[in-house]
Amino acid sequence: MKQAGRSQVSRRQFLSTTAVGMAAALGAPAVLTAQKSDSQVILGSGDFKYRVMHDWPQLPAEFKWQTTHNVAVDKAQNLYVMHEGHANLKDHPAIFVFDAEGTYVRSFGQQYQGGGHGIEVRQEDGEEFLYVCAYQQVKAFSKLTLQGEVVWHRHAPMQAGVYAAGEDTNPRKVWGRNRFMPTNFAFLPDGDFFLADGYGSFYIHRYDKDGNWKSHFGGPGDGEGKFATPHGIWIDSRAGRDPSIVVCDRAHHTLQYLSLDGKYLETLSGYGLPANIDTYQNLLLVSELHARLTLLDEQNRVVAQLGDDAARIKAQKGIRNDRNKWIDGKFVHPHDACFDADGNIFVAEWVATGRVSKLVRV
Numbered sequence: 001m002k003q004a005g006r007s008q009v010s011r012r013q014f015l016s017t018t019a020v021g022m023a024a025a026l027g028a029p030a031v032l033t034a035q036k037s038d039s040q041v042i043l044g045s046g047d048f049k050y051r052v053m054h055d056w057p058q059l060p061a062e063f064k065w066q067t068t069h070n071v072a073v074d075k076a077q078n079l080y081v082m083h084e085g086h087a088n089l090k091d092h093p094a095i096f097v098f099d100a101e102g103t104y105v106r107s108f109g110q111q112y113q114g115g116g117h118g119i120e121v122r123q124e125d126g127e128e129f130l131y132v133c134a135y136q137q138v139k140a141f142s143k144l145t146l147q148g149e150v151v152w153h154r155h156a157p158m159q160a161g162v163y164a165a166g167e168d169t170n171p172r173k174v175w176g177r178n179r180f181m182p183t184n185f186a187f188l189p190d191g192d193f194f195l196a197d198g199y200g201s202f203y204i205h206r207y208d209k210d211g212n213w214k215s216h217f218g219g220p221g222d223g224e225g226k227f228a229t230p231h232g233i234w235i236d237s238r239a240g241r242d243p244s245i246v247v248c249d250r251a252h253h254t255l256q257y258l259s260l261d262g263k264y265l266e267t268l269s270g271y272g273l274p275a276n277i278d279t280y281q282n283l284l285l286v287s288e289l290h291a292r293l294t295l296l297d298e299q300n301r302v303v304a305q306l307g308d309d310a311a312r313i314k315a316q317k318g319i320r321n322d323r324n325k326w327i328d329g330k331f332v333h334p335h336d337a338c339f340d341a342d343g344n345i346f347v348a349e350w351v352a353t354g355r356v357s358k359l360v361r362v
Contacts, residue, residue, distance in 0.1 A: 041328050041329030042362065043306040043307055043329060043359065044304045044306055045304070047303075048295055048303055048304035048306075049361070049362045050306060050344075050345065050359035050360060050361055050362065051359070051360045051362050052307070052328070052329050052357055052358075052359050052360075053357060053358045053359075053360065054326075054328065054355060054357045055355060055356070055357070056102050056346075056356055056357055056358035057079060057081065057096070057098040057102040057103075057104070057356055058102065058103075058104065059096065059104060060104055063092065063093070063096070063107065064092075064353075064354075065083060065353055065354025065355075066083055066084060066085045066086050066089070066092075066354065067083055067084040067085070067350060067351070067352060067354060068081060068082075068083045068335070068348040068349060068350070068351070068354035068355060068356055069082050069083055069084055069116060069117050069118070069119075069335050069336065069348060069350065070082045070117065070118050070119045070184070070276070070335065070336040070348055071119070071336055071337070071338050071346045071347070071348045071356065072119050072120050072121045072130075072338055073121065073338055073339075073340045073341075073346065074121045074128050074146060075121075075123070075128060076100075077099075077100040077340055077341060078097055078098065078099055078100070078105060078146075079097070079098045079099075079100075079102075079340075079346055079356075080095060080096070080097055080119055080121065080130065081095070081096045081097075081098070081119075081348060081356055082094060082095055082109075082112075082116045082117065082118065082119035082132060082348075083096075083116055083348075083354055084114065084115065084116050084117065084136075085112065085113035085114055085115075085116050086113060086114060087113055087114025087115070087136070087137060088114075089113055090110060090113055091110055092110060092113055093107035093108050093109050093110055094109040094110065094111075094112040094113050094116035094134075095107060095108055095109035095112070095116070095119065095130075095132070095148065097146075102358070106147070106148075108147070108148030109132070109144075109148060111138070112132065112134045112138055114136050114137055114138065115134035115135050115136035115137055115138030115139070116132070116134050116138075117133055117134055117135050117182070117183050117184075118131075118132065118133040118141075118182065118183055118184040118185060119131070119132045120132075120184075120185050120187070121146075122187055122193075124191070124209070128146055129143055129144065129145060129146070129151065130143070130144040130145070130146060130148075131143055131144075131185050131193070132144060133182040133183065133184070133185065133195065134182070135181035135182060135183065135199050135200070136173050136181075137171060137172060137173040138171065139155060139156065139167070139171035139179070139180045139181065139182075139200075140153055140154060140155050140171065140182075141153070141154055141182050141185075141195060141211075142154070143211065152210070152211050154207075154211050155167070155168040155169070155171060155180065156168040156171075156180035157180075157205055157213035157216075159213055160201075160203065160205065160213065160216050162177075162178065162201045162203060162216070162219070163178055163179065163180055163200075163201065164176075164178040164179065167179060167180050168180075175199070175200075176200070177200070177201055177202065177220055178200075178201065179200040179201070180197060180200045180201065181197060181198065181199030181200035182195050182196065182197050182198070182199075182200070183196050183197070183198030183199060183230075183231050183232070184196050184198065184231065184232050184233050184276060185233065186233040186234050186235045186245065187235065188235065188260070190209075191208065191209030192206060192207065192208055192209065192214070193206075193207055193209075194206055194207075194233055194235075194245065195207060195233075196230045196231065196232070196233040196247065197230075198229055198230050198231040198232070198250070199229065199231075201219065201220075202218060202219050202220040202221075202226075202227045202228070202229070202230055203216045203217065203218045203219050204216060204217055204218045204230060204233065204245075204247065204262065206262075215262075217258075217261075217262030218230060218247075218262070222252075223249065223252055223254065223256065223267060224256075224264045224267070225256070225258065225262070225263070225264035227247065227249050227252070227256070228249060228250070228251035228252050229249070229250040229251040230247045230248065230249055230250070230256075231248050231250040231274075231275050231276065232247070232248035232250075232274065232275050232276030232277050232287075232336075233245065233246070233247050233248070233277070234246045234276075234277035234278065234279065235260075236257070236277075236279060236284060237279075238279055238281075238282055238283075238284065238298045239282065239298065240282075240298050241298060243260060244257050244258060244259055244260065244265060245257070245258040245259070245260060245262070246258075246277055246284075248271075248274040248275055248276060248277060248286070249267075249274075250273050250274055250275060250289075251273075253269065253270075253271050253272060253273060253274065254267050254268060254269050254271060254274070255267070255268040255271065255274060255277075255286065256268075268300060271286060271288055271290075271294065272288045272289065272290025272291070272292070272310050272314075273288055273289035273290050274286050274287070274288050274289075275287045275288065275289050275334065275335050275336060275350075276335070276336040276337070278337060278338045278339055279339075280339035280343055281343070282297055282298040283295050283296065283297065283303075283339075283343075284296045284297075284300065285337055285338075285339065285345065287334040287335060287336050287337040287347065288310075288334060289333045289334065289335065289350065290310040290313060290314060290333075291307070291308060291309040291310045291312075291313040291330065291331045291332060291333065291334070292305050292306060292307055292308040292309070292310055292331055292334070293305070293306040293307060293331070293334055293337055293345070293347065293359075294306075306331075306359065307329060307330050307331035307334075308330075308331075309327065309330035309331060309332070312330075313332060313333070319332055320332050320333055320350070320351045320352060321351070321352045323353065326355075331347065331349060331357075332349050332351050332355070333349050333350040333351055334347050334348070334349055334350075335348050335349060335350040336348045342361065343361045344358060344359060344360050344361055345358070345359040345361075346358055346359075347359065
């Protein structure tokens with residue numbers, strides 16, 4: 001799951017971040033977030049039933065959601081939410097932390113505003129750290145303490161030989177296959193980690209524990225080890241399986257399995273813009289931007305699909321921007337989802353006003 005256990009392979013120049021109490025510096029007016037839904041809607045069936053609670057964590061009035069992107073949980077069951085944010089709101093935090101009851105704890109990460117994307121919690125030698133990455137005009141990734149202090153930060157790995165000159169020293173909001181737009185991480189037991197350049201070069205980069213580049217694989221192509229938006233990445237080490245890399249090959253609507261050294265193994269099809277992955281016990285969880293979550297068992301058989309509203313979302317434009325069209329128990333655009341220690345699921349949706357839901361297993 002995307003918490004301390006992720007270090008056992010089960011799930012960002014930056015300024016020092018500030019934490020709580022920065023409301024007075026914000027240029028945006030104070031707004032109230034949507035009220036938490038106490039819906040009794042149950043998703044799934046059999047052993048895979050979940051009660052859905054939309055808008056589960058509540059922001060203080062001085063902050064506002066600006067497109068929620070990714071979620072992660074630490075050992076104390078605190079939830080970390082990364083949103084893209086607006087680049088013109090430079091003093092607004094991009095990362096929010098909530099306790100196990102959904103109460104706001106702290107926030108930081110203003111340097112990711114306008115580009116915030118991936119976030120993971122990883123335990124290293126008994127201490128937990130955040131790994132965050134950002135795209136758009138930020139184009140970087142970092143290791144942070146849980147309080148938001150920067151341990152190290154990195155830009156484009158120019159030694160890979162796939163990036164335009166200046167991509168590491170002069171990051172701009174320029175897209176292309178020779179640009180660096182990282183999206184998500186996956187971690188190995190020896191401390192190495194993979195970083196997916198899901199919006200940029202379409203390569204997967206391997207780094208050591210200190211953030212030093214080692215190698216890469218992938219790149220743009222039509223599948224079987226080549227990608228079209230390799231957006232999410234994970235190490236599948238569920239019992240009974242050989243540890244392997246899973247990549248959400250989003251624009252191909254597939255999951256690709258590769259060996260730990262990047263060799264192609266197999267493709268799983270039938271997904272709708274798969275965005276990210278997490279695991280819990282024998283389950284693999286896929287968040288799909290086409291309005292659903294899919295759960296697979298250790299043999300990668302689908303055991304549940306939750307909140308499916310894909311047909312309506314694909315047929316009607318503008319739903320992500322209009323809360324009046326959202327339906328309790330149905331998803332709009334799940335961008336990331338993660339398990340907590342009890343097998344409950346948190347979902348971050350790529351919608352204009354942001355939405356984070358909790359699915360309580362029943």
